[in-house]
Amino acid sequence: MKLRNKRLSDGEFFEMRKDVLSHWPTGKDVDLKEAVDYLKKVPDEKNFAKKLKKAKEEGITLAQPRAGVALIDKHIELLNYLSKEGGADLLPSTIDSYTRQNRYDECEVGIKESIKNNRSLLNGFPAVNHGVKGCREVFESVDKPVQARHGTPDSRLLAEIIHASGWTSNEGGGISYNIPYAKGVSVEKSLSDWQYCDRLVGFYGEQGIEINREPFGPLTGTLVPPSMAIVTGIIEALLAAEQGVKSITVGFGQCGNMVQDVTAIKVLEEMTEKYLKLYGYDDVYLTTVFHQWMGGFPEDEAKAFGVISFGSATAALSGATKVIVKTPHEAIGIPTKEANAAGIRATKMVLSMLEGQRMPISKEIEAEMEVVKAETACIMDKTFELGKGDLAVGTVKAFELGVIDIPFAPSKYNCGKMMPARDNDGAVRYLMAGNVPFTKELIDFSREKLEERARYENRKVSFQMTVDDIFAVGKGRLIGRPE
Numbered sequence: 001m002k003l004r005n006k007r008l009s010d011g012e013f014f015e016m017r018k019d020v021l022s023h024w025p026t027g028k029d030v031d032l033k034e035a036v037d038y039l040k041k042v043p044d045e046k047n048f049a050k051k052l053k054k055a056k057e058e059g060i061t062l063a064q065p066r067a068g069v070a071l072i073d074k075h076i077e078l079l080n081y082l083s084k085e086g087g088a089d090l091l092p093s094t095i096d097s098y099t100r101q102n103r104y105d106e107c108e109v110g111i112k113e114s115i116k117n118n119r120s121l122l123n124g125f126p127a128v129n130h131g132v133k134g135c136r137e138v139f140e141s142v143d144k145p146v147q148a149r150h151g152t153p154d155s156r157l158l159a160e161i162i163h164a165s166g167w168t169s170n171e172g173g174g175i176s177y178n179i180p181y182a183k184g185v186s187v188e189k190s191l192s193d194w195q196y197c198d199r200l201v202g203f204y205g206e207q208g209i210e211i212n213r214e215p216f217g218p219l220t221g222t223l224v225p226p227s228m229a230i231v232t233g234i235i236e237a238l239l240a241a242e243q244g245v246k247s248i249t250v251g252f253g254q255c256g257n258m259v260q261d262v263t264a265i266k267v268l269e270e271m272t273e274k275y276l277k278l279y280g281y282d283d284v285y286l287t288t289v290f291h292q293w294m295g296g297f298p299e300d301e302a303k304a305f306g307v308i309s310f311g312s313a314t315a316a317l318s319g320a321t322k323v324i325v326k327t328p329h330e331a332i333g334i335p336t337k338e339a340n341a342a343g344i345r346a347t348k349m350v351l352s353m354l355e356g357q358r359m360p361i362s363k364e365i366e367a368e369m370e371v372v373k374a375e376t377a378c379i380m381d382k383t384f385e386l387g388k389g390d391l392a393v394g395t396v397k398a399f400e401l402g403v404i405d406i407p408f409a410p411s412k413y414n415c416g417k418m419m420p421a422r423d424n425d426g427a428v429r430y431l432m433a434g435n436v437p438f439t440k441e442l443i444d445f446s447r448e449k450l451e452e453r454a455r456y457e458n459r460k461v462s463f464q465m466t467v468d469d470i471f472a473v474g475k476g477r478l479i480g481r482p483e
């Protein structure tokens, strides 16, 4: 395997770059030197990394929506509406699904059709096709930092274009934007392609330009046990740091048990910091992001606001630096700008009422932290062992063996042997560990918690619990109780 967790040399990087910029005609407009000069003029209040650092120092949680439409003028109108009417602290540009699969020719059709029909016929902003010119027009027309949010296994050309356009953050990573988003992209390929994206950020960093990277914490957003999500965040943070990234935001998707969710953010931050220091990356500034409920949403808008507010409260009480906002149209599809702004206002109302409050460290949280840390350490230790010390190699092998196993992932490179289910308090546990290398006591712990639920529900521990849990929130509850 060629892949190594080693900083790309300038020679390797610039050689790859020739090919990357040829993937679509807009690639030829990326001029690194000119881009550095452009980025040097970005004011602090429009720099993503700086705004996150300021928020963490002030102990506040920032609110960021998802949003993206096909045409530049409409996208600008949307982002400004979310900034002004919604109060968004940070701005996205959610990238469309064709771009995520590097199908830029289909984007071209989508853009033309959107112009013809005067409405967005793409489910996001086709940044590669709009190129540096179009993305700069967006950036210069809004008043907040801008980040690309997507689900792209090969984000190399997208990264080149957005960063040259002043967008100072890119979401994703070689695990988190492959396994939950693609069927047939090898882990080796996506890790390698994201090393390029991280090296590009590292290169800008060496020119004095701060750019943030944000691994996608929620993964499949379906009953992902905290330790499995935390492992992917730690791995992507370490791989990014090796390429020179200095501003990293690790994330977690709400599971719904408040004790477990607050624990997850705390363990995520603590263990990522620990591993960064352990491997010598002392100058990485780490922040956290909490994603409001990523599973099925109720159609009823009032209930949807309940879910949005619940996630906002958990984010605030966990002390997360940022919360990703859902909308009351989540169950229907792409939200209107009004619905999107309403989701942000509801979120910010909760954040401001809870400002300064933190979840007290109860004995329940301490116990949960101990379990989640131990589970995380088992998987990380085995991953490093499989790679004989090389984390990238170890990650490829960990997926091959099911040591890292993301529930309900479409990727054929994911084992799919591990199965989760909620315990009687709604915390996500390991129903079947599959090949995840837990100690006996950790396996027994999950088992006992699920037996507790079985006794309460007067049924056996089984996969039916998992199925019931998947549909529960759409039906207005957290735990899939037997009907």
Ligand SMILES: CC[C@H]1O[C@@H](n2cnc3c(N)ncnc32)[C@H](O)[C@@H]1O
Binding pocket: 066, 067, 068, 069, 094, 123, 124, 125, 326, 330, 333, 334, 335
């Ligand atoms: C990660 C999945 C999330 O991204 C949201 N999403 C995807 N595309 C868009 C979009 N174009 N505008 C707003 N939200 C979007 C979707 O509703 C879901 O909450």
